[in-house]
Amino acid sequence: MGLEHLILIVVFVVSMLVGYKVIDRVPSLLHTPLMSGMNAYSGVTVLGCLTATAVASSMSNTGSRILGFIAIVLAMINVVGGFAVTDRMLRMFHSEGNSKGGK
Numbered sequence: 001m002g003l004e005h006l007i008l009i010v011v012f013v014v015s016m017l018v019g020y021k022v023i024d025r026v027p028s029l030l031h032t033p034l035m036s037g038m039n040a041y042s043g044v045t046v047l048g049c050l051t052a053t054a055v056a057s058s059m060s061n062t063g064s065r066i067l068g069f070i071a072i073v074l075a076m077i078n079v080v081g082g083f084a085v086t087d088r089m090l091r092m093f094h095s096e097g098n099s100k101g102g103k
Helices: 003-024 028-058 062-091
Strands: none
16 A cells, blocks of 8 residues: 555545534534535535546556446435435425416
8 A cells, every 4th residue: 555545545534524523513404405505515526536537547447447436426426316305405495376487
């Protein structure tokens, strides 16, 4: 295991701990509204996965390519699921008479 792998593992562990601390301090009433804002950050995760997979492809490492593909799929599931839940949440606030411009 080289220095690059060690740095990646340290970054992963630190980001996990920081993410847990940030989410742990948010009151439960704010979780759903904040989740809709986090969809943009999930898109950044997809870009990171694509970049890491592209670097792995240039090194001809099959294991890294497979892990990169799995990371891309999981990140996209996160993005699509987040938007689906946000859409469902926003539909709760629409009244029946207020659809398509009607008063």
